[in-house]
Amino acid sequence: MDKSEKIALILSGVMLVVFFIGIMYAAIAQDIDVPTCITDMEPFETDTLFQTGPDTYELQMVARMWAFQPSVVRLPVGSTVDLYVTSQDIMHGFKIERRNVNLMAIPGAINYMRVTFDEPGEYMFACHEFCGAAHHTMAGRFIIEAELDEPEVAEAL
């Protein structure tokens, strides 16, 4: 192995280690993580939203061909949502725009992610796993409002 080859090999290794440190920094210091395995949640078949604290909510969401239930969720600014997602039929999935939330909805399993909405506005999410003939019509949104008394959910866009 000649000198330039050794240097290239070492630099490549160092680069990958630096990238990995970046990942660990984001996970530990910034608390940005990916969904994990949860076993302490009872399976659910219908959607529910309930308030668990002054600014905190738990949302159980059901994905099905071809709608999210609920499709529209209205919440006040500053809400933190514990989002549980499952599917009633085949695979679905969504990413909430401008938020670090991207979840697969899979039948027979419950997915979980916590999300906080600090800015008012509309946060669209579109089904991003192929789920049949009308897959491209399956979407929903979070509507975050500055002045809202009661959180609401709706089943249709």
Added chain:
Amino acid sequence: MTTDTFRFTKSIKNLNAVLIIIPMVLLFIGIYGGLMQTMFRAGIIQSDPFVGGDYYKGLTFHGVLNAIVFTTFFAVALGNALVPYSLRKHLNSKIAWTSGILMLVGSVMAAIVILIGEATVLYTFYPPLKAHPLFYIGLTLLVVGSWVAFFNWVPMYLQWRKENEGKKTPMAVVGMFTTFIIWFIATLAVAVEILFMLLPWSLGLVDEVNVMLARTLFWFFGHPLVYFWLLPAYVMYYVFMPKLAGGKLYSDMAGRLVFMLFILFSIPVGTHHQYMDPAIGSQWKLLHGVFTFAVALPSLITAFTLAASLEYAGKKNGGKGLFGWMWKLPYFDKEKWFFAYLILGLIIFIFGGIGGIINASYQMNTVVHNTAWVPGHFHLTVAGPVLLAFLGGSLYLVGQFMHKKIRLKGWALISPYIYTIGLFIMSYGLKFGGLLGMPRRTNTGASYANPDSVLYQPDWIFYIDISVVGGVIMFIGIVVYLVSFFGTVFSKGESTEEGSFVTFPISEAYHDEPATWLRNFKPYIIIAVILIVLSYTPVIIDVLQATYGGSPPYSPNSPVPLR
């Protein structure tokens, strides 16, 4: 017979020509599907004249024919060419033909059920969407056929080692064996998924299937599949390209090290496709992420070694100074048209590789998972370096095995340039649209890109439209290629004595170290198996513990289960 030619039997020459030509026709059907998808997505068409209005059917055959069928055939044909050629041994033609026929029957079977709309499940065929049983049987035959081809090479290699003790195995053989060792281990998981889960369930023998388990087994196969695509291209980069450029392979040992690293780290990485999945602990996802970074290392070594080989060639061709060698390579040499396919693929792969590292970067995957970014990325890998190397290789192999001069070399030379321009434009559209949240695998033309829809997303339109421009240019590039390809296939052959030999541009090594620790596959296979067991056991346990119930089959056309 000189040292750089070999006389194949007539039967094997015919077989290899068939293994190239028939998949080329299927590839064209798939590429037509790809062109139509860009237009569906933009809302330019709602129906196409050959397949009708079902976007997702087109998407299924685009994926299956291009990424699974064409690639598998080419890998087998390249092995059927390079293993006998490098070892100077004849293939058992009965076994080779058996393999070819299994693959052809399987592929045609799968293609027919897809085209009649009985298997609109995309190339990942995730349950509980159900395909016709013949779809699963067809894919199984394709895979089994490719195993048979591999098992045909193994005794030749063992025999050669016995006869050539102390000699290094030719690099081409190391590369092809690496490809198929990875393929064999990886396809075992998808064989379990298909034979024990999906096929009996599709036939109605079993009522329900565990969707997460099937998905996890799919990705056990699904990521090594990427290396099964990439490694035959690497073989051509290491073995052919330095010679075509007029130089030598910079380091023989680096090449061998790269292939062994692929055996180690190609497989225990599949969960990085499931970062956003439920029922798998995030610590195991991170472990697969670490191994994915490890498997980036051989590609980084490759980037250095190939660039150094090209620098050597460029300087030999008269290039001066630090960068002068770059301009002394045969980019536009008609006689070396094959070089263009390889070098352009490498340039594309710079971007494909960076995208791959981004995708693998654990929580960064949140931003891109299942968005249009992902097809934007993998068109820069499988539809970039892999496709171009395979197209160049197909034309070269067909010329050799049919003993024809390559016709319309100018067309063959210009095609990869046109294609590359189109590819960069299309991938730009998909990737940046994806960053805005545009989903992959979605007929946006019928909703998000339709101004009359409540779902209309004006921000995405530019990116969707530009991917049409790119797609059309890519399609033109492929048509230009096919003119040369079929022009060669249907031209009048030469029947001279000289013409009955086959020859490949096999590069010599510049640094040729003994590398005794890289000569045997066995220790690397053993370590790979250990890594697979360590990384997949906790994943499978999580999946089995955290999932409940089973899923009945569904058709893509109805929310009501089929039974």
